[in-house]
Amino acid sequence: MTPRDAIFPEGAARHALYHEHGYSPAIRSGGLLFVSGQVGSRPDGTLEATHLAQVERAFDNLAAILAAAGCGFDDVIDVTTMHTDPAAQFGDLMAVKARHFPTAPHPAWTAIGVTWLAGFDFEIKVVARIPDAAA
Template identity: 65%
Template sequence: MTRREAIVPANRHALYEMHRYSAAIRSGDFLFVSGQVGSRPDGSPEPDFEQQVRTAFDNLVNVLEAAGCTLEDVVDVTTFHTDPAAQIETVMAVREKAIGGPPYPNWTAVGVNWLAGFDFEIKVIARIPEGA
């Protein structure tokens, strides 16, 4: 039976301790990354929305790297938005710089009314490369 292994990135932010969750769990050759937000090191939200989205992607990259992955290993993405209609253009611009061109991972965007003070969250599933 495959056991889950917690992945802890360098510069782990305060939210992991405050809310008692792992940044990611490795199970077999898959990495299940918890929702990443645009938090400052103390866990508070980045106030500028575009910077909040960039920081969420930066936090995601840090977690992926801790498991030996990159954004190219991501196969499934779920994003959460507090105001999808007003935010989608900004999110897509940041996403394009981070993810790049095709082939794109699966992507599901969900409108929500609460993200603990944040306006954007991204969670992914990645396949861990051999030898990582």
């Protein structure tokens, strides 16, 4: 079995959070990058105060992981987002989403309403292609 190729973004504080909770931020496998769910946490693990700030921070955290693997938002092919109150929160997501995925073709996207995200209100996980990987 091929060992997992874990990708970690820069920043020692976030590394401690991943180790504490026992998961990798992303795994590279077969030309694809599988990114764990990202929330609106600051480097010290505390959450942003507003829903919009959580969404923006989650996208920033995602961008750091994508960059660590040599990817960007143009390489994202599948997105799953989780929302604690989708009807009330979707406007914030759409505003941030439009900045990161401005043109078609857009990635596949699944949005899920959930009741718990460990104190957060939004989470995003993605699968991306790795541009320089052999097809």
